[in-house]
Amino acid sequence: xxxxxxxxxxxxxxxxxxxxxxxxxxxxxxxxxxxxxxxxxxxxxxxxxxxxxxxxxxxxxxxxxxxxxxxxxxxxxxxxxxxxxxxxxxxxxxxxxxxxxxxxxxxxxxxxxxxxxxxxxxxxxxxxxxxxxxxxxxxxxxxxxxxxxxxxxxxxxxxxxxxxxxxxxxxxxxxxxxxxxxxxxxxxxxxxxxxxxxxxxxxxxxxxxxxxxxxxxxxxxxxxxxxxxxxxxxxxxxxxxxxxxxxxxxxxxxxxxxxxxxxxxxxxxxxxxxxxxxxxxxxxxxxxxxxxxxxxxxxxxxxxxxxxxxxxxxxxxxxxxxxxxxxxxxxxx
Amino acid sequence: xxxxxxxxxxxxxxxxxxxxxxxxxxxxxxxxxxxxxxxxxxxxxxxxxxxxxxxxxxxxxxxxxxxxxxxxxxxxxxxxxxxxxxxxxxxxxxxxxxxxxxxxxxxxxxxxxxxxxxxxxxxxxxxxxxxxxxxxxxxxxxxxxxxxxxxxxxxxxxxxxxxxxxxxxxxxxxxxxxxxxxxxxxxxxxxxxxxxxxxxxxxxxxxxxxxxxxxxxxxxxxxxxxxxxxxxxxxxxxxxxxxxxxxxxxxxxxxxxxxxxxxxxxxxxxxxxxxxxxxxxxxxxxxxxxxxxxxxxxxxxx
Numbered sequence: 001x002x003x004x005x006x007x008x009x010x011x012x013x014x015x016x017x018x019x020x021x022x023x024x025x026x027x028x029x030x031x032x033x034x035x036x037x038x039x040x041x042x043x044x045x046x047x048x049x050x051x052x053x054x055x056x057x058x059x060x061x062x063x064x065x066x067x068x069x070x071x072x073x074x075x076x077x078x079x080x081x082x083x084x085x086x087x088x089x090x091x092x093x094x095x096x097x098x099x100x101x102x103x104x105x106x107x108x109x110x111x112x113x114x115x116x117x118x119x120x121x122x123x124x125x126x127x128x129x130x131x132x133x134x135x136x137x138x139x140x141x142x143x144x145x146x147x148x149x150x151x152x153x154x155x156x157x158x159x160x161x162x163x164x165x166x167x168x169x170x171x172x173x174x175x176x177x178x179x180x181x182x183x184x185x186x187x188x189x190x191x192x193x194x195x196x197x198x199x200x201x202x203x204x205x206x207x208x209x210x211x212x213x214x215x216x217x218x219x220x221x222x223x224x225x226x227x228x229x230x231x232x233x234x235x236x237x238x239x240x241x242x243x244x245x246x247x248x249x250x251x252x253x254x255x256x257x258x259x260x261x262x263x264x265x266x267x268x269x270x271x272x273x274x275x276x277x278x279x280x281x282x283x284x285x286x287x288x289x290x291x292x293x294x295x296x297x298x299x300x301x302x303x304x305x306x307x308x309x310x311x312x313x314x315x316x317x318x319x320x321x322x323x324x325x326x327x328x329x330x331x332x333x
Numbered sequence: 334x335x336x337x338x339x340x341x342x343x344x345x346x347x348x349x350x351x352x353x354x355x356x357x358x359x360x361x362x363x364x365x366x367x368x369x370x371x372x373x374x375x376x377x378x379x380x381x382x383x384x385x386x387x388x389x390x391x392x393x394x395x396x397x398x399x400x401x402x403x404x405x406x407x408x409x410x411x412x413x414x415x416x417x418x419x420x421x422x423x424x425x426x427x428x429x430x431x432x433x434x435x436x437x438x439x440x441x442x443x444x445x446x447x448x449x450x451x452x453x454x455x456x457x458x459x460x461x462x463x464x465x466x467x468x469x470x471x472x473x474x475x476x477x478x479x480x481x482x483x484x485x486x487x488x489x490x491x492x493x494x495x496x497x498x499x500x501x502x503x504x505x506x507x508x509x510x511x512x513x514x515x516x517x518x519x520x521x522x523x524x525x526x527x528x529x530x531x532x533x534x535x536x537x538x539x540x541x542x543x544x545x546x547x548x549x550x551x552x553x554x555x556x557x558x559x560x561x562x563x564x565x566x567x568x569x570x571x572x573x574x575x576x577x578x579x580x581x582x583x584x585x586x587x588x589x590x591x592x593x594x595x596x597x598x599x600x601x602x603x604x605x606x607x608x609x610x611x612x613x614x615x616x617x618x619x620x621x622x623x624x625x626x627x628x629x630x631x632x633x634x635x
Contacts, residue, residue: 037632075466077633100468107466111459115376127368128469130361173463 024089027051027181027212028074033083035069043069045236047083051214051229053180056207058223058244059216061233062325067216068108070233071185074214075105088180101131104174105183109190110166114159118150118169121158125173132177144172148202164195171202182206184215188222200226220321234325244317251315255288255296258309268303272296288312362477365469369481373447379485382443386489387496389439390431394500397421412594415513424501425510425523429597431497432490432534436590440489441566444538447485448545449558451478452628456553456635471629479546479621486538494531514598526596533593533609540586540613541566543620550628553635583608586616 028051035044044066051057061067072078074085076093085092090099112121122141126132132140145151148168153161161169167187174182184203188196203226207213217223223230230247232240240247255274259265265284266277274286274296288296293312300307315323373379397420413433419426432440452475455461464474501507510523518526544565549558569587572578582588589609595602 072462072633076468077462077465079630079632096468097470100466103466105466107462109459111463113372113458113460116372124368124372125463125467127364128464128467128474130358130365130470130473132361134364170463 025053026086026089027053027055028057028085028087028214030070030074030085031083033070033073033085034081035066035073035078036081042236044073044080047236047238049085049231049238050241051212051231053212054210055229056203056213056215056227057229057231058227059214059231059233060220060223060321060325061216061218063218065233065325066236067218067233068185071105071107071183071214071216074183075100075103075107077107097130101129101177102180103183104177104179104181105185106167106170106174106187107183107185109186110170112158112166112169115157117155117157118145118161118165118172119154121169122173122176126176129177140176144175147175148172149198163190164192164198167191167195167199168202171199175206179211181212181214184213186216186218188217188219196222220318224317232321232324239324247320248314248317251320252287252289253312253314254285255291255293256283256285256309256311256313257300257305257307258283259300260306260308264303265300265305265307268300268305269296272299282308362473365473365477366480366484369477370484373481373485379447382446383489383492386435386439386443386492389435390427390493390497391500393431393434394427394497394504397427398504412591415594419511420501420505422506423510424503424505424507425498425520425527427501427505428494428497428527429530431493432530432593433591435493436534436537437570438567440493440534440538441541442563443489444482444486444541445545445559445562445566448482448542449549449560449562450555451482451546452549452624453552453555453558454549456633457555459635461635462633465633472625475546475550475625475628479543479624482542482546483535483539486542487532487535490531490535490538494527498527512597512599513594516599518599529596530593533596533606534590536610536613537590540616540620543617543624544586547620547624547627550624550631583612586612588612 028049030047030049033044033047033049034042036042047066047070049070059067059070069078073080074087074092076096079093087095087099087103092099112118113124116124119141122144123137126137126141127134142151142154145154148171150165150168150172153165158166158169167189171184171187174184187203188199191199200222203213203215207226215223215227224244227244229243230240231238240250254276255269257265257269260282262279262282262284266279266286269277269284269286272291272295274289274291277284277286293310297307297310300310397417413430416426416430416433420430452461455464465471469477507520509517509519510526511517512526541562545558545562548561549555552558566587569585573582573585573588589605589612592605592609595605
């Protein structure tokens with residue numbers, strides 16, 4: 001909080017992502033999007049979200065921070081209390097009939113008809129799509145099933161699918177048509193490590209096709225491995241938004257000195273004007289700020305501090321996320 | 334894989350912004366309706382209900398054959414009794430009898446199950462959100478759902494009539510039909526009048542379906558919607574038989590359901606029928622509007 005990390009993304013053009021992007025270059029843009037549910041609970045508060053085209057945008061936040069409500073608003077399932085948003089430069093929800101055929105999505109876990117087979121379920125989804133060509137339906141359903149590795153289980157009832165298969169079927173549904181944007185809400189929720197890897201590989205594949213991916217997760221590791229951009233939500237607010245590198249750069253680097261004389265070492269660091277000095281048994285650390293590590297090291301050695309180890313670690317993304325989202329952030333599932 | 338009408342566009346992004354190829358409105362709508370009907374008619378639960386609709390007239394026919402009621406004897410009054418005594422003389426009346434008996438509870442129950450499940454079932458299964466992000470379109474989805482309910486109502490009533498007619502022909506003599514007004518018309522005209530009765534009863538069920546659709550849009554629990562439809566039906570039927578409620582009775586949803594007996598008189602009493610159809614139409618308009626108003630503005634959080 002005190003570290004300057006808590007930048008609230010403002011302005012629809014995304015001032016955290018370098019030069020402002022034209023609306024046409026944005027896959028998702030929200031302007032003060034707010035949702036207050038009937039009970040008075042403020043689920044999403046003044047959200048200004050910017051997802052550039054071609055990005056893999058990791059949408060992070062603890063459970064209950066408003067990610068799913070945001071995604072439901074993006075897709076026109078839930079109407080905002082105030083604010084507006086565009087998908088692929090088309091105003092929503094008024095333009096949903098035009099834009100949603102180009103958007104694939106997985107919302108809050110898979111949901112299909114248990115009595116139907118995987119193939120019949122996708123055929124049902126396809127039959128509902130006014131823009132889908134019925135003549136190519138069978139071929140497109142097969143292609144989507146093949147893409148997620150479910151072709152062999154196509155005739156099996158959805159009821160008999162494992163959780164991983166259900167998730168993959170939902171992803172297949174989002175791939176029935178050529179898409180420009182794919183929105184995946186917690187796609188690896190409840191999956192075993194293998195299933196998680198499979199889904200991650202799928203997302204990478206989708207992204208290499210040039211499709212913009214918005215993937216929400218409460219799992220940091222997932223986002224870190226596949227995403228180019230990050231948005232972090234906390235209690236309905238977007239507390240950080242930018243590229244993964246910008247996120248990393250936000251972390252204040254520290255200098256860490258291992259020494260048998262921590263008292264003298266902290267004295268030197270203090271005289272250099274470093275902030276937040278913490279001394280413990282055999283180790284002293286401080287925020288390095290603008291100082292070059294070699295200058296600090298030299299000052300220590302010249303002051304006869306026995307330096308046994310010297311390091312300038314940046315805080316891990318995990319630390320940053322915990323800082324942004326507060327206690328209770330589920331970092332490893 | 335298909336004979337490409339257009340060269341593939343570069344990049345993975347194959348569809349241009351305006352290229353959500355308009356395929357007209359009617360054909361995709363019909364495709365969606367077919368999918369909807371496929372869902373309804375491939376569910377074991379619904380098939381079982383339809384089997385019950387076929388089975389009851391069969392049992393009714395056998396029971397009447399075994400113990401032929403005495404013509405002219407007393408006991409019971411009203412439309413059912415009127416038909417009951419006719420069956421022995423003419424098997425066609427088994428169809429009228431079956432429709433009359435089943436219109437009070439069995440047919441409404443069967444329609445209630447499908448109508449109550451229409452939106453609430455999708456909501457409780459979570460499939461509703463996936464239909465809407467396709468996008469199905471809220472009004473479009475609602476219209477398809479209601480059309481499917483109407484088709485299901487029609488098929489239900491046709492099944493009852495067909496089953497009863499077959500049993501009637503098999504077990505009883507068939508010939509020129511003596512109408513309730515005493516006149517006798519040829520068998521062909523009798524069957525034509527039966528068809529109109531089936532259509533009238535189907536319209537009544539479609540009206541109940543509209544009420545069901547509206548209730549189904551209000552809840553995520555299909556059972557709650559189904560129960561509510563049945564409570565409305567039974568409450569209306571009970572109120573319709575309490576003389577003190579005479580003032581409101583013409584406005585009750587079930588009040589005109591049995592007015593199809595006008596179709597079995599010569600001349601046909603059109604005032605009664607018009608009132609009935611008007612009541613059905615008004616209820617359909619009101620409850621479809623309620624369903625639309627609710628559903629098109631609802632936050633889908635299921």
